Amino acid sequence: MYLINGERTETLAANDRAVQFGDGCFTTSRVSDGQVRFLEQHLIRLQQACEKLLIPFADWSRLKSEMQQLAATQQQAVLKVVITRGSGGRGYSAANCQQPTRILSVSAFPSFYPQWREEGISLALSPIQLGINPHLAGIKHLNRLEQVLIRTHLEQTQAQEALVLDSDGWLTECCAANLFWRKGTQVFTPYVDKSGVNGTMRQHIISCLAGSAWQLTQVRERVDTLAQADEVLICNALMPVVPVKQAESWQFESRELYQFLAPLCE
Template sequence: MYWINGQQQDALAASDRGLQFGDGCFTTARVVEGKIDLLPWHLERLQHAARCLLLSEVDWVSVEREMQHAADSIPLGVVKVILTRGSGGRGYSSLGCENPTRIVSCSTYPKQYHQWREEGIKLALSPIQLARSPLLAGLKHLNRLEQVLIRTHLDQTDAHEALVLDTTGMLVECCAANLFWRKGRDIFTPSLEHAGVAGVMRRKVMVLLTATEYRLHHVSEPLETLADADEVLVCNSLMPLLPVNTAQSWRYRSRQLYDFLRVHC
């Protein structure tokens, strides 16, 4: 089900800049018993992306109200919000774009996540590398063609998720999830200075780790750093946390960190 600017419909103007240029941002949230998990953080990420993209005049009161409305009466599901610059301007120019478009939708929860949480998942290296773009790094903007290509290649394998490098060969993330790995009491996650998406669940994991004996490191490391990891995890706001059994030819048997975090995620 879709709502566009508060009205239930699924027709978007062909002139909308989200369609024309991918000019906008989005977030995807888990709904449990009619409540949106981590709603304030989802709103913050949208607001941060809107500032970075110079997307002005967003009616944030309506955004939150429409998200809540979409989540009502859903026992377990998904609410997605897309913000575009709306229609207007000529070519790439955004002059005259004064009415951003709000698109809110709800959908069923991905059933496979229940099984994957119990059984663990397999990661395979993607042949698609993310371009470095410090200006857009961290944002969940609408330009997702790299992820579409990553997913297309992943669908041709027996893996559940992809390991994604940037164009310098450094680990960044998965296709639709953030990445953590553990070596003893040291926890590592890729730096997102140059590429990748700063996920809401990634933020929660980092907050949870601050009050523990674990030491968190933001790093720029090649794929081979996973060879001697004790444990690897992936997360996003829907999963929300999955243990990794294998990545390439490496196998991980420990779930120490996963068992600690899953209670809180």
């Protein structure tokens, strides 16, 4: 089901900047019992991305209403919102773009997440590294070719998710999730100020840990730092938190941090 600028249609203008240049941003949220989980955080994420990309989107109240309306008909689903710069012009200049495009879609909730949470998952190191760009780091813009290639390579392995480095070799994230690991009471997560995505669930977990006995540090580390970890987990808005049982050759049995976070992230 698609809603484009308030109309039920799957037709997008061929000269929309999303098609021509990947010129836009998006967020993906979980719908549960007719409600968008962490709705305000998803709207803030879109606002911040539009500001960074200089997209003059202003219909935030209308967008929020449309998100709520689509969610109200769903028991369990995925709601994705895309904002593009709109249509206009042949080249890179955005001067002829008159109005941003908003695209909402609803799809089935992934059936495998409960099994992942119960059994844990495996991570494989991706050969695809993320480019470094501090201006675009953190936001979910529409240029996702890196993630497409990461997923394509991942599907050639037996792992469920990827360990992804940036082009300087620093551990950054997964293909479609953020990464946390624990050593004792110390919890670590990679910086995403040069590459990667600052996910809404990542932000929520950081907030939860700030008022707890766990001590969180954002770090730049090589992948072999996970060899010393007691526990590893990944997160995104849909999972929302999943324990890792194996990353490359390293295995993890503890779920202390996962058990603390899981009820706080529903």
